[in-house]
Amino acid sequence: MTARPPFTPLVQSLPASVPFVGPEAQERARGRNFRARLGANENGFGPSPRVKDAIRAAAGDAWKYADPEHHELKGALAQHLGVGTNNIVIDSGIDGLLGLVVRLIVSEGVPVVTSLGAYPTFNYHVAGFGGRLVTVPYVNDKEDIQSLLDAVRRENAPLVYLANPDNPMGTWWEANAINQMIEALPETTLLVLDEAYCETAPASSVPAIDVSRPNVIRMRTFSKAYGLAGMRVGYAIGEEGLINAFDKIRNHFGMNRLAMAAAHAALEDQDYLSGIIEQVAEARERIGRIAADNGLSVLPSATNFVAIDCGRDGAFAMQVMKELIARDVFARKPMSPIQDRCIRISVGPAEELDVFEAELPAALAAASEA
Amino acid sequence: MTARPPFTPLVQSLPASVPFVGPEAQERARGRNFRARLGANENGFGPSPRVKDAIRAAAGDAWKYADPEHHELKGALAQHLGVGTNNIVIDSGIDGLLGLVVRLIVSEGVPVVTSLGAYPTFNYHVAGFGGRLVTVPYVNDKEDIQSLLDAVRRENAPLVYLANPDNPMGTWWEANAINQMIEALPETTLLVLDEAYCETAPASSVPAIDVSRPNVIRMRTFSKAYGLAGMRVGYAIGEEGLINAFDKIRNHFGMNRLAMAAAHAALEDQDYLSGIIEQVAEARERIGRIAADNGLSVLPSATNFVAIDCGRDGAFAMQVMKELIARDVFARKPMSPIQDRCIRISVGPAEELDVFEAELPAALAAASEA
CATH class of the missing domain: 3.40.640.10 (Type I PLP-dependent aspartate aminotransferase-like (Major domain))
Structure with a gap:
């Protein structure tokens, strides 16, 4: 065993791995690309x-x-x-x-x-x-x-x-x-x-x-x-x-x-921004309708994402998220108690929300059976 | 006097200003753009x-x-x-x-x-x-x-x-x-x-x-x-x-x-890189010839810039650099003793080295008179 240059005591005390996993890493692990990139609160409508x-x-x-x-x-x-x-x-x-x-x-x-x-x-x-x-x-x-x-x-x-x-x-x-x-x-x-x-x-x-x-x-x-x-x-x-x-x-x-x-x-280009803000608001409403169609409620949102209350505990919401990911929908979720009953869906273009809408029922059903 | 959130003792001990002045700040101060951007060891030949x-x-x-x-x-x-x-x-x-x-x-x-x-x-x-x-x-x-x-x-x-x-x-x-x-x-x-x-x-x-x-x-x-x-x-x-x-x-x-x-x-695009390496070598040689034409020598260079020995002390080389800048040639120089007798000229396209070649004699003359 050779000696090594010493990291600072602080650096030595930090965890070796950090929980920053991007959608690309998940795509590589799955061997398949996502069809809906709705997990990172990006703006799928894109820039001006x-x-x-x-x-x-x-x-x-x-x-x-x-x-x-x-x-x-x-x-x-x-x-x-x-x-x-x-x-x-x-x-x-x-x-x-x-x-x-x-x-x-x-x-x-x-x-x-x-x-x-x-x-x-x-x-x-x-x-x-x-x-x-x-x-x-x-x-x-x-x-x-x-x-x-x-x-x-x-x-x-x-x-x-x-x-x-x-x-x-x-x-x-x-x-x-x-x-x-x-x-x-x-x-x-x-x-x-x-x-x-x-x-x-x-x-x-x-x-x-x-x-x-x-x-x-x-x-x-x-x-x-x-x-x-x-x-x-x-x-x-x-x-x-x-x-x-x-x-x-x-x-x-x-x-x-x-x-x-x-x-x-x-x-x-503030005009473009105004248009985006409208599209974001419409997409939030649509996510709310999709949730309601599946018997779920959403939290009011002032952002470009919506927290969907999956109606049960954190383990269930985690399973819903995993089942969405298995169905090519990149999503994330809150992890702390009480909030962890939710999944978090970013707004996106209609075709990506179509995928989410199509896959959510099966994801919920699979999570319920797990 | 209101109280303020305390910076760390280390941050408090750091100098308030730092010596990172870009060519754009110099252009704003001069009210005029540089004609030759040869100070920051950029690659004026540009990317592939x-x-x-x-x-x-x-x-x-x-x-x-x-x-x-x-x-x-x-x-x-x-x-x-x-x-x-x-x-x-x-x-x-x-x-x-x-x-x-x-x-x-x-x-x-x-x-x-x-x-x-x-x-x-x-x-x-x-x-x-x-x-x-x-x-x-x-x-x-x-x-x-x-x-x-x-x-x-x-x-x-x-x-x-x-x-x-x-x-x-x-x-x-x-x-x-x-x-x-x-x-x-x-x-x-x-x-x-x-x-x-x-x-x-x-x-x-x-x-x-x-x-x-x-x-x-x-x-x-x-x-x-x-x-x-x-x-x-x-x-x-x-x-x-x-x-x-x-x-x-x-x-x-x-x-x-x-x-x-x-x-x-x-x-x-390694082929493009090979071409750039040739252009850099040619530009280094040209900077050497320009220096020699003005009675100056250069240091051998393995980089995309050339240190020109101005032949006198640091104050003189500083004056040469300032006179170049006054003539629209962005240049920098070593600042430590002995090395500070030099100015540093980055390679660049022929038209920028043309400007340098045209302005160096007057810059040297002005620095000599200062």
Whole structure:
């Protein structure tokens, strides 16, 4: 046995494998492609034709690094949002931004508050920087603001996560509830408000942007309503001093140049976005009808996916999901108690929902017999 | 004064600004675009037409996340390199991989060895994770293997960096020297062998790949010879246990889907790569002739750039670089003593080298008068 370069004690303590399995890995394991890709909350309606044109037009520039200051896209976002360019930082999706914000705030042993069953990639980053994750349960399938605040105060936690609308349940809080949370938050606690799905949510659920508070950072993405999950462009909005700190640790030349062009074109095509939002709403309704046709109910959703209550326990819902996957429908599900009675179906084009509609009865029947 | 969420002590200790200024920022400051983009060691000859076709063909898939296991590109690389897929990890350029490997090995106060004036982004990551950077001087414009080894042993350092060929000088070691370094390295010290420029280097300078050693990791990129700097695809090759550790901390869904398609197409077009390598060699020779026509000498280069010895001190070379920039030629330069007598000119298409050739005499004259 030879000696090896030593990993840090923290890295040694991390689990060897992580639960990030993509649909492609499942397709390889099954030896067959999915007919409906409805598991990752992607936007199967795809990006605007103008975005695809912008990507194609920029292909010849692929040899140039992107501007490390992201001047053009930040300028367009700042104008769109009514904030300054110094209130925005761009990185490779909200996943990348979550890693950075955790790294800014969390050293080993620092308590971080989130909801049990909320976005797992945030938890992955907290663990990856040695934070101590403190979770509170959902209440009525919603992340519970009061429980989050109580845990923040009890633990004196410098970081708390809330997604509005929520993933994986699709539920949401109205803006006044979020604003009350912000008012009640200790000044020394940073709220990460993950708004990945805000474009498809009711306008009444999105608080006005206020970049005067150093203890709120809002994260948004081009991955969902804008249909650019594969391009990896997310942005965070916050107070200038907080935003500036990202420059200490981010990969300055880390962004893909074509992704920046794509995001800029997507932002400029708000008409297309409006159409997508309508299509998403229609697809949510259709998923609700399909569920009802099978005797199931759905949770109200402000996102591009719908949580279907399978009406029994988590083991049953897991079996339903597996039976859907066996029938070429890529789906995922919540894993934490109570929420785990649901499966999660992303919206998609009619032909993919056709597949889901055709296969759900058999999947339910097979799960009932299992 | 309100209280703020506390950054970690490490983050608080980091410098507020970082020296990553792109050519776009300079263009904005000048109010005028560069006519020759020769400063960032990009590949102005651009990617293969097949790569551009692959990007355009994949534009419609931009709504899908990339496969987090990178199965297809890793498979193609493994076959190309004669290693297993478990010996390869892909991330957003060598910059991204350097951040990850530093995070695997470096906790606060851990000594890390590199050469004074070597790749600054490695140093940025070491500082960002609290490492203690130990530098040794170049000798004869080359990173000095013996000095690196001496420092590793003296400091008991678990991590050492060597670029072969070197950036910013363009110099290189033959494979037998690298292999001797590997043999002499303590088993508990990981060598990061940065081979960003290996495709344009003499074959005799690239050691055979041996993935049996847990203390060597080699990093390569599609940013340089393959002409895809803007797409951000780098890969590291190493022993399986070392490579697996990246899965503990990397952003699993962080890669751009179109970048993966572009890199795959680039790898498959080795004929185009061969043509680029010839064009790079010709451009290096032309830069040498331009320098000679102005009474300057160049360092031998195995890369896609040439270090031109301006014949005087660092202040003079800095002035030459500034005068080139004032004349629309984007250039950079080494900053550490002795090497700082040089400016660094990336290869590029003939029309850009024409601009450089036309402007260098006036830039030298102006610098001499300053």
